[in-house]
Structure formats: structure tokens, C-alpha cells
């Protein structure tokens with residue numbers, strides 16, 4: 001098995017995304033930097049990186065703390081798993097001047113329609129998700145798609161990172177696994193699975209390395225600080241936590257907490 005360095009740093013290794021002409025959402029996905037190669041990739045990545053540069057990392061950490069803290073004050077029992085999806089995406093919406101109430105459900109549907117999943121999956125309908133995207137973002141040109149791709153890239157991956165940090169908070173002895181477990185490239189027409197073995201590798205390397213790492217880590221820090229300050233405990237033992245059936249991400253199905261007695 002080649003190491004991540006060999007494959008992800010190899011200029012001849014392609015993402016090689018082939019859109020299914022029968023799936024409208026694949027036409028959007030194909031325009032995202034993450035799924036593009038060559039000069040298309042460079043141009044589209046520049047759009048994403050430029051949009052990211054405008055976002056204030058410290059404000060993102062603080063808003064993530066505030067939103068999580070507020071949700072954790074509300075009920076006796078709170079499941080952190082859905083919050084781990086919605087809080088970071090809502091924070092990004094706010095920083096990007098978008099309405100979380102409209103955009104978060106749209107991005108959630110986009111992720112559920114496109115995310116690699118094992119087993120039989122009940123996916124939202126492409127046409128319905130496309131209609132939601134048009135309503136939320138207008139015309140889907142390359143710039144619009146690569147701005148909204150920040151939300152798409154952030155939602156599942158950041159919820160996965162939060163899942164694993166919550167587990168470490170609950171049990172310091174738990175082994176911290178990489179949030180992203182693998183990615184793929186095409187080399188000379190052959191698919192190569194690149195496995196991330198250690199948490200230090202989970203943001204990728206090379207031309208497609210994650211440009212959102214600092215922002216994601218800041219939001220995770222804010223979220224976890226709110227969890228630590230909430231006087232709560234996880235009501236499952238870490239061995240009891242189950243994960244969604246995904247080949248590339250570790251996302252906890254549920255992370256139920258309750259308030260500790262004072």
C-alpha cells in the first residue's frame with residue numbers, strides 16, 4: 001500500500017471524478033475544486049481559498065462556543081451528534097452572510113444526497129435538492145458552487161472531528177482515530193485508496209489539502225469548550241458508541257449527554 005505522501009503528492013494522481021449524466025447534483029459536484037483536476041482545480045480552489053480568507057477564525061470559534069453553549073443549556077438530555085453537524089455549518093453561514101435557517105437544511109440534503117455511504121441509503125431526491133440550492137444560492141455558476149462547497153466540505157467532516165474529540169473528552173484513554181479515514185485517487189487509470197492512519201494526516205496533503213483546517217479546528221475548539229463547561233456527561237460508554245456506515249468518515253450516530261447532578 002503506497003503511503004499518503006506518495007500518492008497525494010504525485011502530480012499524476014487525479015481525483016478523476018466522473019459525473020453520472022443522469023444525476024443533476026453530479027453536475028454541481030463536478031464543478032467543486034475537491035472533485036476537479038488540473039487547471040480547473042487550481043482556478044476553483046482559488047475561489048474557495050479566497051472566500052475562506054474573508055472568514056474570521058476567532059469569530060468562528062466564539063460563535064461555535066456560543067451556539068453550542070446555548071443548545072446545551074436547553075434540555076436535561078442533549079444529543080451532541082446533530083449539533084456537531086448544524087453548529088459549525090450555521091457558524092459558517094453567519095460569517096458568510098447567509099441565512100442558516102435556509103442554507104443549513106439545503107447543505108444537509110446535499111451532503112446526504114452525495115456522501116459515500118455503505119448499505120442501503122434513503123437519499124434525498126436530486127431534483128428536490130437542486131431546487132433548494134437554486135432557492136438558497138441562485139444560479140449555480142463556478143464561483144457560487146465553490147463558495148457553497150465550503151459549507152458542503154465543512155458539514156460532515158467537522159461533525160466527524162467533533163465526534164472523535166467528544167469521545168476523547170469522555171474517555172481520555174480512548175484512541176483518537178483520524179476523522180477522515182480515506183480518500184481516493186486515480187493513477188494510470190487505476191483507483192488507489194489512500195488510507196489515513198493517524199489524526200495528523202486527516203486534513204490531506206498535496207494539491208487538494210484541506211484549506212479549511214484552521215477554521216475547522218477553531219470551531220471544534222469552541223464547541224468542545226462549551227461541552228466541557230456545560231456540566232454534562234456522556235450517557236454512553238465510548239465502547240457503546242456506534243458510527244454511521246461510511247467508507248471515508250467516522251461520524252457517531254448519537255452522542256447523548258445529560259446534566260450532572262449539582
Ligand code: HEM
Nearest residue numbers: 033034045153154157158179183202203204208210212216
Ligand atoms: C470549516 C470546515 C472545512 C472547510 C471549509 C473545508 C474545506 C475544504 C475544501 C474546499 C477542500 C477541497 C480542496 C481542494 O480540493 O483543493 C477540502 C478538502 C479536504 N478536507 Fe476540508 N474543510 C473543512 C473541514 C475539514 C475537516 C474537519 C477535515 C478532517 C478532519 C477535512 C479534511 C479534508 C481532506 C482530507 C481534504 C482533501 C481530500 C482529498 O485530498 O481527497 N476538512 N476541504
